[in-house]
Amino acid sequence: MTPKVFVSHKQEDSERAALIAARLRMGGLDVYIDVIDAQLSKSGPDLADYIRMRLDECSQLLAVISPITRASWWVPWEIGVATEKERFLASFVSDGATVPEFLQKWPYLQNMADLDRYITESKRAQHLVETYRQQGYGSTAQSRGFRSFHSSLKSSLGQR
Template sequence: MIKVFLSHQSADAQTASLIARRLKSLHDIDSYLDVIDSFIDRKGEDLATHIQVEMSKCTQLLAVVSEATKASQWVPWEIGVATEKDYPLATFSAGSSLPPEFLRKWPYLRTEAHLDQYALASKAAERSFVQKRATLNEGVARIRSTQEFFRNLRAGIGQ
């Protein structure tokens, strides 16, 4: 089952909410979105532990980035955790600017049509992971299915 961790800075909460609704209503993909999480008022180590627990319930990460992201300490940290876990990862650029250079390593989405391609690539990667896990160890299966996710998504959005 796919569950997307939607990483975002609080100024981008509305965009993240719209993404969560689109993924659920059109593609039946669940998301974790901290704007509705009562635990989010915690600080520091408690919050970091909470985020790690929530991320462990997810299968991938989509980071909503904008000019406001530059002020966030949590979005880069969450991206780092997802990278370490070999999660399928992409960004959604809220606004007209491209994501920062270091985030262009991963596919970056800019439109609702890109979100739809993201959903298709996510579902294909999940099927691939389940198949690969039958014959490979889980870590290798995750890495290979994530690589397929990147290839499929980039092809789907023309990157």
């Protein structure tokens, strides 16, 4: 199974999110990005249900964090839903933004070389999850891959 990444971002960061999505695709990952999704005209609970459905289709969430992300309600909500679902989680921090304290637990990327490390670790961890499932770990396979992905990526990025 190819990892599928939900790229979470504030609308004003759509251009950067699209560049990140293109790099992920070039690296062999599948991507969901809402830039061309007409269903996002929904609002309130209907929109929340739709986003949850799209997150269900993804194995990962990559949040684009910029100085304007602080004004977003949706990006933190999407991160919370992804965490609840044990999706592999990382942030791409841009434009001099600081990593919010609640995101420092997970890896954060700062440039395209970091994004390439993310792609490599995504594939490795997804393969690990599939191996765990084949070995009969069932419901714990995702949790094991989740922890492995985060610790391995953080290590490769020099983060603790």
